[in-house]
Amino acid sequence: MHIYLYEPRADRLNGLMAELRSAKMKPVPIQATFFRGELGLLNRGGHEDRPFLIAENPELMEQITALRTAGCSNPIMVMRDFRNSRDTAAALDAGADDDLVIPVKSIELKARINSILRRSHGHSAExxxxxxxxxxxxxxxxxxxxxxxxxxxxxxxxxxxxxxxxxxxxxxxxxxxxxxxxxxxxxxxxxxxxxxxxxxxxxxxxxxxxxxxxxxxxxxxxxxxxxxxxxxxxxxx
The missing domain is CATH 1.10.10.10 (Winged helix-like DNA-binding domain superfamily/Winged helix DNA-binding domain)
Incomplete structure (x- = not known):
């Protein structure tokens, strides 16, 4: 499973990459410029199931909005250092599918992604x-x-x-x-x-x-x- 990963902090990025790979996922690190590119290309067949894992950052809301405005149906999951109910609600309202407080184990993350994907395809059960x-x-x-x-x-x-x-x-x-x-x-x-x-x-x-x-x-x-x-x-x- 490929997963787009945005984490601007190098020390956190390396740890997340290792954790995701331990669950047989293939993290693809992206930069802030990714969200200012041609996001419509993500709507090609086979790309719409690739989730985004985005670390909390000053441009988070703009990044989520950019993906949804481009018509991307990819699962979007937000990572936070601390729980903030107001910011979590804002991210979910903007189009995020889940909002997590790190650290999060890869086994839980994979289960959450699978849950979002199967519902998006009309399957509510496991x-x-x-x-x-x-x-x-x-x-x-x-x-x-x-x-x-x-x-x-x-x-x-x-x-x-x-x-x-x-x-x-x-x-x-x-x-x-x-x-x-x-x-x-x-x-x-x-x-x-x-x-x-x-x-x-x-x-x-x-x-x-x-x-x-x-x-x-x-x-x-x-x-x-x-x-x-x-x-x-x-x-x-």
């Missing part, structure tokens, strides 16, 4: 059931026909993009950007096809019905969905 598949948003491997299906870290990241958008077509470019977009060693995008093939094989082999849950929609991308006679089983748990 998991979604699609036919025989139970997909979790907290990092657990999915269950298919009652059996746990082991996914690698990269497979899990791609699988989550599919299940967050269950029933809808997700473009390969959107998946690529969500998983590799800010990586320094971006692989050729054909790698998405390879991972999709691996995930599809694992899910289909475990599904007792034999249904192919991941459909390739030629020229558009991929769709994760239940069989037509199981569509009534799609929903949160």
């Amino acid at each position: 998991s979604i059931e699609v036919g025989e598949v139970i997909a979790y948003f907290d990092g657990r491997d999915p269950e298919v026909s009652g059996a746990t299906v082991k996914l690698s870290r990269r497979e899990h990241a791609i699988f989550q993009q599919l299940v967050l958008n269950a029933g809808r077509v997700v473009s390969k470019g959107s998946i690529y950007d969500a998983v590799y977009g800010m990586s320094e060693d971006q692989p050729f995008d054909k790698v998405i096809d390879v991972y999709i093939c691996k995930i599809r094989k694992k899910i289909d082999q475990a599904a007792e019905s034999g249904h192919n849950y991941i459909e390739t929609v030629h020229g558009r991308g991929y769709k994760f969905s239940a069989a037509a006679d199981e569509m009534g089983r799609v929903g949160g748990m």
Whole structure:
């Protein structure tokens, strides 16, 4: 999971970077000038799920407003050294999704981010059931026909993009950007096809019905969905 991190204090930045990496997140440090750039580019497919973690600073309100004015739906989380109810209320009213007092452990931060993301995609629970598949948003491997299906870290990241958008077509470019977009060693995008093939094989082999849950929609991308006679089983748990 990529996360944009704004912390102007170098000593705090290094500690936060280490904490986020310990939870398998990929922090991308940004500068104040980032908020004065072309923020509309964040609205491209695959970028809208990347959260912002912004330290309290004199320009905080302007930064939040700039993101929301540009149409960015990315989760925004504010970090503070001390609780201040008035400032917290102002940040939330301006468009922030959460307001935290540091230090905060990465395991809690990741859970808060996952909660915001799944609600933004219309899922209120910690998991979604699609036919025989139970997909979790907290990092657990999915269950298919009652059996746990082991996914690698990269497979899990791609699988989550599919299940967050269950029933809808997700473009390969959107998946690529969500998983590799800010990586320094971006692989050729054909790698998405390879991972999709691996995930599809694992899910289909475990599904007792034999249904192919991941459909390739030629020229558009991929769709994760239940069989037509199981569509009534799609929903949160």
